[in-house]
Amino acid sequence: MRTRKRLILCIGALLLAAAMCIWYGRPMTLEEICPGVKLDQCTKINAVYSTYSDKGLNQQTTLLPEDEAFPRLLELLQERQFCRSPLWWIPRGTRTHRVSCEDFKWDLSLFFENVPLPDGGAGTGYMLHLNNFFGDLDLRFDGETWPIRTADQEQWLSDVMARIMGHN
Numbered sequence: 001m002r003t004r005k006r007l008i009l010c011i012g013a014l015l016l017a018a019a020m021c022i023w024y025g026r027p028m029t030l031e032e033i034c035p036g037v038k039l040d041q042c043t044k045i046n047a048v049y050s051t052y053s054d055k056g057l058n059q060q061t062t063l064l065p066e067d068e069a070f071p072r073l074l075e076l077l078q079e080r081q082f083c084r085s086p087l088w089w090i091p092r093g094t095r096t097h098r099v100s101c102e103d104f105k106w107d108l109s110l111f112f113e114n115v116p117l118p119d120g121g122a123g124t125g126y127m128l129h130l131n132n133f134f135g136d137l138d139l140r141f142d143g144e145t146w147p148i149r150t151a152d153q154e155q156w157l158s159d160v161m162a163r164i165m166g167h168n
Helices: 002-024 069-078 153-164
Strands: 044-051 059-063 082-084 104-116 122-133 136-141 144-150
Touching: 044 069, 044 153, 059 069, 069 153, 082 136, 104 153, 122 153, 144 153
Parallel strands: none
Antiparallel strands: 044 059, 044 104, 082 144, 104 122, 122 136, 136 144
């Protein structure tokens, strides 16, 4: 009888863990993942990027609301839903990537003023960071970093890169 109870408890714990992973990894917008952030209140986007032709040297650009690419880049971020990885707590260590001619990476830092934080305070500065490391996407907000993914990720990452570089 004890073995049966233990088995039922183990199965119940596994089902609960699976349900929590599914709930945690559900699709959400950036505003849902990062409480207090309203993307339409972003006042500046700093983009650092690199392509194969840059030979590993990073390029940098800052987009302001009056720039043509700024609202189009924000639109890409606002309309997209992301899934957090339920395994975010596992350290990934150093990442490397063998670069080929089609590869690129970028890091977006979005500037906000007076963003209400979960601890009750307010923050001003580059509060939201999205990092594309050759197809691996990370989100940083309020001291936390999450690996995230999105539908048709490869195409979306290319669209963001095109907007950063002023194309499209």
